[in-house]
Amino acid sequence: MNINTLVDPQKKCAPKPKSLGPVSSLEEHVNPDWWKKIFNSLYLKTDADVVGDSEITREEIDMFLSVLNLAQESKILDLCCGQGRHSMEVSRRGFKNVEGLDRSHYLIQKAKSVAKREGLNVRFREGDARKTPYSTDNFDAVFLLGNSFGYFETSEEDLRVLNEVKRVLKPWGKVLLDVTDGSYLKSNYQPRSWEWIDKHNFVCRERSLSLDDQKLISREVIVNDEQGVIADQFYAERLYTQESLQELLKKAGFSDVEVVNSIGSNSKRNQDLGMMEKRIIITANLRKEWTEPKKKVHAIQKDVVVVFGDPSKRDSLKPCGVFDDDDLYTIDQLKGALKERGEYSFKFLDNHDTLIQDLQRLKGKVDFIFNLCDEGYSNDPLKELHVPALLEILGIPYTGSGPQCLAFCYDKALVRGIAKDLGVPVSEGIVIKAEDVLFEVPMQFPVIVKPNFGDSSFGLNQHSVCHNRDEVVRAIYDIREGLGYDKPILVEEFLTGKDLSIGIIGNPPENYTVLPIIEEDYSELPSELPRMCGYEAKWIPDSPYWKIHSIAAEIPKDVEEFILECSLKMITRLECRDYTRLDWRMDAAGNPKLLEVNPNPGWCWDGHLAKMAALAGISYPEMIASILKSTDERITGAEPVKSSGPVPEFKFELC
Structure with a gap:
């Protein structure tokens, strides 16, 4: 037998270790920095029944990923990654932005070697979890797995780790900790045990609680049947309870702290699992502002002010009537995308009580406004046009x-009329005015009933599709009485073919980009529900309509060219600028008909425009940059001369 297989390669020439024999206090022999030396080849042997079991690793990653629900493009940091077993398994699942960091030179080198051999795109680095080499606002998720938290002498040092996690996470980033269940272990640890770790080596363990009852002190004496004692090592790990861990995360500034599971590991050696016997799985979210980027010396930047809806005011189009976490997350994603635009300097406005005065102060001190106030002035959708009118x-x-x-x-009826005038096909339809009590439906059923004025699929749900006159009357009643809508109502033939959208960024006829046409995939929708993408699909997560997906459209080339030709006619006639989305639908025979034109369409990271851009290989930050560039090119040379003086500072608060 080659005993060197159990010896740290860097320590081959070191004197043979001696056992201390019986000791009266384990705690007295623990070096505060024990974690700097213990994670070597011996660790991979003594804990191989867990850390070397690929099946256990796969099961753990299955659970961790299901809890976090991360997108494939997410940037993930496996902090205190050891030999990288979790990092590499995540990479095997198709995640391409995975990094691992650990203090152990031996384990990191082993991780690099395995990743290179398997061709895995994981970057491993050596470093201290309290001060990492990563930039601020960098990762979507940080893992602390395999009971790799609580090694330091004080809980304040553990708090430093969480503060570093907070620094490197993006706003709305997630952290997941897999930590020993301290409450369980205090009552169930084994004071003494021993086990064979292979045919020639065994380990004897002693354990006791620290004097303050906050740590579990462990001793491992590793013995070879020919060479005797190989190592006699001591270590201590802090025992966090669910409550104390939640408190520490909240103290570090995390929110939505949740214990999501309790897990254990199965040892194939059927021996002592120690700290891995029962663990807490806890997650938390990070709500913070993007860190203000350091401005480049002598960099020429254009001053841009972004105008949003007002999160402190009621918004009648949202399900609960207010800005919720999804809205605030969307704003933070946008701010993250803007952060990458070094050619611009951004300020933000969202207080509509002072919006008019604030905009007046900007005159002559800003290059342009990034108008993302699609909620309308004071979140009134009828006043969406008031913001650009004021800027004019x-x-x-x-x-x-x-x-x-x-x-x-x-x-919508006006757009239908313009489309007909331009020879752009639309579905059959009629307008029912508020005072109308008698009406005829001249087209064949089914039909769809919707408010003539509005966006965000206001008033459009599964009951909007009607198969007889009584259902039409009921749908009209629901809109008028249920929603308090007293404007004209549009009744159109319900088209049953492919549901399509096309996006155009730029300003025809000179410079513009046509994004791939997408179609709505209704394959997961129950068969009894009408195939439509209404309010439920956009705003109600519990609805079956939430399962609708947008995919690349499969339509004939001549149909695609016809849709583009008609779309360009519409945006030119309507004077849409910079970015536009047009919604189309095919009839049963495969003929496309225009449904809506959406100037200033949804700009959010998961909206239709972003989905189209992704199909073209354009990331969300790149899509936002394209909109800014289109605006910049359109107004260059025509904007007012800027006066001297800084752009006013505005306080941007999210309620």
Whole structure:
């Protein structure tokens, strides 16, 4: 037998270790920095029944990923990664932005070797978890797995680790900890045990609680049947309870702290599992602002002010009538995308009580406004056009379409009329005015009933599709009485073919980009429900309509060219600017018909425009950059001359 297989390669020439024999206090022999030396080849042997079991690793990653629900493009940090067993398994699942960091030179080198041999795209580094080499606001998720938390002498040092996690996480990033269940272990640890770890080596263990009852002190004496004692080592790990761990995470600034599971490991040696016997799985989210980037010396930047809806005011189009976590997350994703644009300097406005005065102060001190106030002034959708109208009056350039375009496109019947005038096909339909009590439905059923004015699928749900006149009357009643809508109602033939959308970024005819056409995939929708993408699909996660997916459209080339030709006609006639989305649907025979024109369409990271961009290989930050560039090119040379002086500072608060 080659005893060197159990010896740290860097220690082959070191004197043979001697056992201390019986000791009266384990705690007295623990070096505060024990974790700097213990994680070597011996560790991989003594704990191989868990850390070397690929089946256990796969089961753990199955659970961790199901809890976090991360996108494939997410940036993930496996902190205190050891030999990288979790990092590499995540990489095997198709995640391409995975990094691992650990203090042990031996384990990191082993991780690099395995990753290289398997061709895995994981970057491993050596480093201290309290001060990592990563940039601020870098990762979507950080893992602390395999009971790799609680090694330091004090809980304040553990808090430093969590503060470092907070620094490197992006806003709305997630942390997942897999930590020994301290409550369980205090009552169930084995004071003494021993086990064979292979045919020639065994380990004897002693354990006791620390004097303050907050740590479990462990001793391992590793013995070879020919060479005698190989190692006599002591270590101590802090015993966190569910409550104390939740408290520490909250102290570090995390929110939504949740214990999601309790797990154990199965030892194939059927021996002492020690600290791995029962563990807590706990997650938390991070709500923070993006860190203000350091400005480049002598860099020429354009000053841009972003205008949002007001999160402190009621928004009647949202399910609960207020900005919720999804809205705040969307804003943070946008701010993260803007952070990458070094050619611009951004400020943010969202207080509509002072919006008019704030915009007046900007005149002559800003290059342009990034108008993302699609909620409308004071979150009134009827006043979406008021924001660009105000900017027109003040003479401040801005992104997106002007007030007249927004007014036209808010009126679905008006858009239908313009489309007919241009020879663009639309479905059959009639307008029922508020005072109408008698009406005829001249087209064949089924039909769809929806408010003539509005967006965000307001008033459009599964009951909007009607198969007879009584259902039409009921749908009209629901819109008028249930939603308090007293404007005209549009009744159109319900098209049953492919549900399509096309996105255009830029300003035809000079410079513009056509994004891939997408279609809605209704394959997971129950067969009894009408195939439509309405309010439920956009706002109600518990609805069956939430299962709708957007996929690349499979349509004939001539149909695709026809849709593009008609779309360009519409945005030119309506004077849509910078970015536009047009919704189309095919009839049963495969003929496309225009449904809506959406100037200043949804700009969120998971919206239809972003989905189209992704199909073209354009990331969300790149899509936002394209919109900014289109605006910049359109207004270059025409904007007012900027006066001297800094752009006013604005307080941006999320309620």
